[in-house]
Amino acid sequence: VAAKRGTIWSEDGYALAETATGYEIGLIFSQEPRSPAFFAELGEAAGVSGGFLQARSDAYWSLKREYDSKSDLTEEQDDEWGLKLRRASSFFMDELVNAKVKDKVNAVKRSWRANGVSVRAVDYRRYPLRDAAAGITGRMLDGSNDLGLEATLGADLGRGDVNLTINQEIQLTAFEALRQAVDLHRALSGAAVVLNSQTGEVVALADYPSYDPE
Secondary structure, three states, X not given: XXXXXXXXXXXXOOEEEEEEEEEEEXXXXXXXXXXXXXXXXXXXXXXXXXXXXXXXXXXXXXXXXXXXXXOOOOHHHHHHHHHHHHHHOXXXXXXXXXXXXXXXXXXXXXXXXXXXXXXXXXXXXXXXXHHHOHHHXXXXXXOEEOOOHHHHOHHHHHHOOEEOOOOHHHHHHHHHHHHHHHHHOOOOOEEEEEEOOOOOOEEEEEEEXXXXXX
């Protein structure tokens, strides 16, 4: 089992980038109860529209009935229909859910004996300061390093945690002050650096506009 990627810590003990676990919710419609009540309960548990889930299920079964009614398909046409059915037969939520939602979904799955509901743990990178520290941390998406320390310290993070001289509170204050200054003066962008006057260490490094690394 591969070790989890290390955490990037601020000097005052806050995570700037860390590996967290979310849960992917999926459905295989051929293994689900074809009941409006089931989709309503599942939608409420997962935080999505039950009507939307049922519409996706209905679309799959409608397509399957149409396929089953055809008896004169060529091999190429049969392959094309097979591809359509595979694409329509399942649905996976775009966003990961937390453990509380996962437990609710599993409860509905057990209650309805819905074997087609899948709940899979997925590790992802979480950035608690979001855009306020994105210029420092960078981001890591789909297993690929992008910008910032996620890229330059990739090897170190593969071995363990990394500790910075950045102070979370000062970083947030510097970012907000910079954002207000850029907006006030209608500037295109801005940057700010805060140093420890005694050690020369960088305690805040902000740039604006920024981006949400998640």
